[in-house]
Amino acid sequence: MVVESNVGIIVMDNERVISFDDHGCYFLTLETVDLTDIFIRPVYKQIIVHTLNHYISSKGLIVYGWCLMPSKLYIICQVQKNISFKELRKAFKQFTTEKIIEAIYNEPEERRQWLIEHFQRNYGFLGAQKKLEVWKRVKEMLSIDLARPEIMAEHLELLHNIPVQERIVRYASDFIYSSASDYETGTEGLVKIARLSAVEQALDDIENRKSMFKTKFNRR
DSSP, X not given: OEEEOTTSBEEEOOOOOTTOOTTSEEEEEEEBGGGOOOTTSHHHHHHHHHHHHHHHHHSOEEEEEEEEOSSEEEEEEEEOTTSOHHHXXXXXXXXXXXXXXXXXTTSOHHHHHHHHHHHEEEESGGGOEEEEOOBOOOOOOEEEOTTOHHHHHHHHHHHHTHXXXXXXXXXXXXXXXXXXXXXXXXXXXXXXXXXXXXXXXXXXXXHHHXXXXXXXXXXX
């Protein structure tokens, strides 16, 4: 299905997850078209932050962890029982696409043209029509079993350490466009996340194992 808006934007909705549970918890990765580094400027980062908070406060989205990189948004999330995950995801992509395109048209001409060329896609009969598309299709999402908090803890560790692995920061909690500080220092981050006590305990267990390993290694 193609969803169109009045500003000439499309979001493709033929996304699927094997054995999809509309109210399950998922590790979701959203990637920009061509992996375009759109989220290097604050204006685009704030679009994602504001939209996440709006969907959390008003649309039934529950976020357990997140991390925004230059061309990818990672989220561990689910929705409230009376909400459709697929519909919420579709609406989130459509809304952020419109806001990002609006911001692009306020860019200097050279950069504006460069971004439009990346996001412009042909569709329709023989590709005769041109539309702007920011997000790639989501082909798969990783299911997170909430009955096993150690699984979510492992994926939060993975998610929070992405900026460290990319050498953007030295410590995960220093990266403000993620939920690392919420978990590691107790400092409330930019997005209002939901923290589960069992998951926090599992994260503490992971840190304890790391400390024990370092102690044993240093004694050698």
